[in-house]
Amino acid sequence: MGVRECVSDGTPTDPHTHTPTHNAPVTSARNDAPVEGVNTLDGAIMGTPHFMAPEQAEGKVAELDARTDIYALGGILYEILSLQRTVDAPMLMALLYRVRTGDLDPLPTDADSAARPHCPNGRIPDSLAAVTMKALALSPDDRYENVKDLQA
Numbered sequence: 001m002g003v004r005e006c007v008s009d010g011t012p013t014d015p016h017t018h019t020p021t022h023n024a025p026v027t028s029a030r031n032d033a034p035v036e037g038v039n040t041l042d043g044a045i046m047g048t049p050h051f052m053a054p055e056q057a058e059g060k061v062a063e064l065d066a067r068t069d070i071y072a073l074g075g076i077l078y079e080i081l082s083l084q085r086t087v088d089a090p091m092l093m094a095l096l097y098r099v100r101t102g103d104l105d106p107l108p109t110d111a112d113s114a115a116r117p118h119c120p121n122g123r124i125p126d127s128l129a130a131v132t133m134k135a136l137a138l139s140p141d142d143r144y145e146n147v148k149d150l151q152a
Helices: 066-082 092-101 126-135 147-151
Strands: none
Touching: 066 126, 066 147
16 A cells, blocks of 8 residues: 555545546646646656656656655655745646756755754754755666665
8 A cells, every 4th residue: 555545535546547436526637737736647647746756747657666756755855854845836837847857946055044943953954955855866866776775
């Protein structure tokens, strides 16, 4: 069972496509759809756009592997540390373009004046920022191979 199944609203889904198996309302995302309210896309690409690896945002299903999941973990770490998303855009296609090209918003540094009370000494530790950004590398070859490598 994956994360998606653990947090679903209980609507039965097909185990292969993760789409509803009965007449539940399904929200579709159009090219010109605003990003707000878009959580998971089904079809050529599937996932939450803000946490998609570039290869996933391009629909390169054959290239998805553990490093794709490492990217999503990096996105979660980024959001926990900065309290903001790795990338944002007003329209879905612009958001996906930014993901595919690795145009991420930089993590705030010590030079930033805003204190982060949830972080040690109110700042994002450089070492944790480095781990996070490596997990979010554009190329899968530049990411950690697996979670054990990320933890080391």
